[in-house]
Amino acid sequence: MDQVVFESVTKIFRHRPALFNWVGRERTGETLALKNVSFSAARGEVVALLGPNGSGKTSTLKLISTMLLADAGSVCVGGFDAQREAGKVRRQVGIAVATERSFFPRLSARENLDFFATLDEVPRPDRARRIEEVLHDTGLEEQTDTLVMKFSTGMYQRLGLARALVKRPAVLLLDEPTRSLDAAASTHLWITIRALARQRTAVLLATHNFTEAAAVASRLLLLHRGEILTYRSLRSDESADDLRALYFRLTGEVDESQPAIQRAGMPS
């Protein structure tokens, strides 16, 4: 059964003028974030969401997490509608966003995770063990009792991942999860994602990193200006370069790295 189902989803952000706008020059109008988007992701699949800035990747993840509500169409997670049964959807979804600062700065990593795990109704007898596990999985064992106000950007991002994992979600949403991670931590995360997929977790991963997409994804969802350009399975032999070529061919964007690569005499 499909774990995440998008059916003809449209999301529009309306820029409403502020009160007394006649004294300002605030922009009005609307931005079409997603236009009639339909796709599904099954348990155990890792879907890489690729697309330029503003293509709708983060909006897609936020709609699944119920942070956003769709203007048209339906988003279902585990058979529950994200608008009407948001509570049931939230129980199944873990999300780690790209700019991760959403913690209580004067609590330690462990205390933050304990707080969010409690709100996520992780059973009390399992909580401490699970927190230890995710701190280990994200390489934060040595920062367990450090106040997060002292964390670096990369540590924040790891803690965000730990928080998403601690509830053992059926659907894991990752928005540029390795943006601030070093190479070793990124590789470790990819191993973790593949392990989660083997445990039947559906993973949706928004990324600009073709290597990352090629390393972990079983399916590719390419978005451009809120529309799906392609949604298909990835072959095991498809490399990051293949994905790069596909991306630039379908989006019509200019790959500015190619002249530099050619000048350096490197194979493109």
Added chain:
Amino acid sequence: MNSSLDKLLAILRRDVLTAIRHRSGFVVTLVGVFTELAAFYYLSRAIGPGFRPDGVAYFPFLLVGTGLYTFFVMSAQAFLSVVQEAQQTGTLEVLMTTSTAPGELVILSSISTFAGSLTNLAVYLFAGIAVFRAAIHADISSCLVVLALSLAIALALGILAATFQVAFHKGSALLWLLGSGLWFLSGTMFPVQSLPRPLQLLSRAVPFTYAIDALRGALLEGRSIGALAPTLAALAVFAIALLPLALCGLSLSLRRARQCGTLSFY
């Protein structure tokens, strides 16, 4: 039920740990309490014992008025700060994706917030009575009823401030109204009867007026629940009207913010 208790304990633990680790905050609050009480004590001495508003000495009159008024404003401020901080750090969005329903989260958070404000009120009143010798003649049961109703009104005001913050990103405007616009209408520092007739009528639309009046009666004059019944009834009406209105407003503003993608805007 167990789960809700577990969540409440987690929220209380978070707030206590955060407060303890803001050590300077504790000290500044305590110094502020004593400085304010000292100022009121010497103000009442300067005015002299002849001034007895509502038949009580001026210092206890000020103690109850300013203590309870500060409780209302602090509660709303604390609630607003929680929402503003959550918007700035991005925790609001994440909290809205946990398995805890937003309504439950608000109620549980409010218990923690009001525990802090109530402790502050208790310290303020205790210091006024024990250190500055304010004369009291308390009826404990009526004091508790007044405090319970005041708590409900403060909760509603806090939720309304949070609603303004989520909807218009301007919860501080409501707070300004509470902090600056209403204090002189509610008999905090002088009897409402000193105001011109139209303002006296307006003061009757302010719940603080009834709360302060009732607590003065209960704490300083030992008036029973029966004797305070009309004032308590008015307070109850405010609580019954404001609480559902505030909860409904917050629910709508959160839904709208999720529709517009403005949950973390501030």
